[in-house]
Amino acid sequence: MAYETRLASLMNYQKGRVDVIDDDPKNYAFSNIFEVASLAKPFEQVAVAKNFEYVLEAVRAEGTSGWRAATHDQSALVLDGQVEFTFKTLADGHPLPDSGSGGVPEEAAGTLMGRVLARRGHLTLLPAGRAYRLASPAPAVVLIQTVAGPDTQFRWAEICQTA
Amino acid sequence: MTLTGATPHGEVHEPNEFGYKSFSLGEFHFSRDEYFAYVRWPTGHHVMSADAFLRALQRDVAWEFFYGIVNFDGVVGTVNHYGTVDLFAGRYNDAYRRAELDHVENIETPVIKATFAAILSDWTNEGFDPFASPEETGSAFGPKNGDNDAAITRHRVTAQRMVSLPGDEPLRNDDNGHPVNRMFADVDQDEPEVYAEPGFEAEVGSFNLFAYLSRSPVTWNPSVVSVCRESLYCPTTEEYILPIIHGNDRAEWFVQLSDEITWDVEDRDTGRKRAKVVMKAGDVAAMPSDIRHQGYSPKRSMLLVWENASLKIPQLISSGQFPTQPVDF
Numbered sequence A: 001m002a003y004e005t006r007l008a009s010l011m012n013y014q015k016g017r018v019d020v021i022d023d024d025p026k027n028y029a030f031s032n033i034f035e036v037a038s039l040a041k042p043f044e045q046v047a048v049a050k051n052f053e054y055v056l057e058a059v060r061a062e063g064t065s066g067w068r069a070a071t072h073d074q075s076a077l078v079l080d081g082q083v084e085f086t087f088k089t090l091a092d093g094h095p096l097p098d099s100g101s102g103g104v105p106e107e108a109a110g111t112l113m114g115r116v117l118a119r120r121g122h123l124t125l126l127p128a129g130r131a132y133r134l135a136s137p138a139p140a141v142v143l144i145q146t147v148a149g150p151d152t153q154f155r156w157a158e159i160c161q162t163a
Numbered sequence B: 001m002t003l004t005g006a007t008p009h010g011e012v013h014e015p016n017e018f019g020y021k022s023f024s025l026g027e028f029h030f031s032r033d034e035y036f037a038y039v040r041w042p043t044g045h046h047v048m049s050a051d052a053f054l055r056a057l058q059r060d061v062a063w064e065f066f067y068g069i070v071n072f073d074g075v076v077g078t079v080n081h082y083g084t085v086d087l088f089a090g091r092y093n094d095a096y097r098r099a100e101l102d103h104v105e106n107i108e109t110p111v112i113k114a115t116f117a118a119i120l121s122d123w124t125n126e127g128f129d130p131f132a133s134p135e136e137t138g139s140a141f142g143p144k145n146g147d148n149d150a151a152i153t154r155h156r157v158t159a160q161r162m163v164s165l166p167g168d169e170p171l172r173n174d175d176n177g178h179p180v181n182r183m184f185a186d187v188d189q190d191e192p193e194v195y196a197e198p199g200f201e202a203e204v205g206s207f208n209l210f211a212y213l214s215r216s217p218v219t220w221n222p223s224v225v226s227v228c229r230e231s232l233y234c235p236t237t238e239e240y241i242l243p244i245i246h247g248n249d250r251a252e253w254f255v256q257l258s259d260e261i262t263w264d265v266e267d268r269d270t271g272r273k274r275a276k277v278v279m280k281a282g283d284v285a286a287m288p289s290d291i292r293h294q295g296y297s298p299k300r301s302m303l304l305v306w307e308n309a310s311l312k313i314p315q316l317i318s319s320g321q322f323p324t325q326p327v328d329f
């Protein structure tokens, strides 16, 4: 028998839901990454999950992002489209937020370290202390594993099932 | 025979007429016959199907008792205290608690782990793989027939930084014994294009996570593929029913990557039903820290389990310093 693996995309996703028996659906903070990305501006970092200081950010990648960097490793999982990641060294002593990623001016991004061209299902390391940038000509969706930072957006009431 | 000198300690007893040894851990006693596993304690006794018992036992052993509570079913299970483990019967069951028939023993982790591993090894017959989906394994039943130690002692993937980086956990392929699963035959196997400048190969890295998961030979076995401080990506492939009911000691999050899972959610302490959570590709949901959950996956699916491995969390939550739900809005 031939099985069909159901993946989703910006153009084609279905949402499940919390069916409450004796509970409040808000306890589950239920959302859908593609729905969040479809409503987001390019490169907004919208938290879809949070566990103490850690977050997962849904990002709509469309066009070319600014340079960013973090003091800790992050990862980027492409869930729709194709994204080019470019990596550069970061100028010595460039200030970074204690946690999460921060913007980096063009002049602080130094030597080219490499590039990754990633499609749906591909997981890419965003290494600590290095500058990175995302680019995608068409709307793409990326999930970032990181720590909450100055640019993390929290919109639980807008993105989560509440009733 | 005494397995260790600690108290409570584990003991193993002579094989019965079906060829299976029985085991004691403190005042708990474990035995099996052709179809069933039996658990006895001073105030009660319990029976489970042997296949369900071994599937649950397999997870508990492989995961080092995991985070929080591993319920084998609504009666027996373990609580991880990260150094010691509670072995319990009826502790998280309202009826047993009210009747005061529940029983708990706190056991040093190496002691319970050694005894559980010995039970798993003795009771798993040749051809039965407790990690495999029911369609992909032979029978757990019948009199003792060999063993399957290679399957029950599989390497657990724990990436230090990210799978595929130099010196870290390797990719899966046909040549290292990881063919694409029958239910993931349509998953793209193309790897990302990685161009690293000389000297930066250790930091410029990417791999096809979906292809990696399509080649997982096991079900319901979260394993670490990427690390951000104490934040761990623990994706897993799911088919049929989660063989344990996981009781949380912290919030954990699910990101459904493919297909669909239905979660049955109950109150952690009493088993009272709270909700059904239906998750489709792209859905994200938290499991709060005061519930227990069991998943049902009709087709093999990819689930990203996201954990915060901080050792400080259970204390913060149980002392009331942090709410049971992970976000407040």
Ligand SMILES: [Fe+2]
Binding pocket: B246, B252, B287, B293
């Ligand atoms: Fe769980």
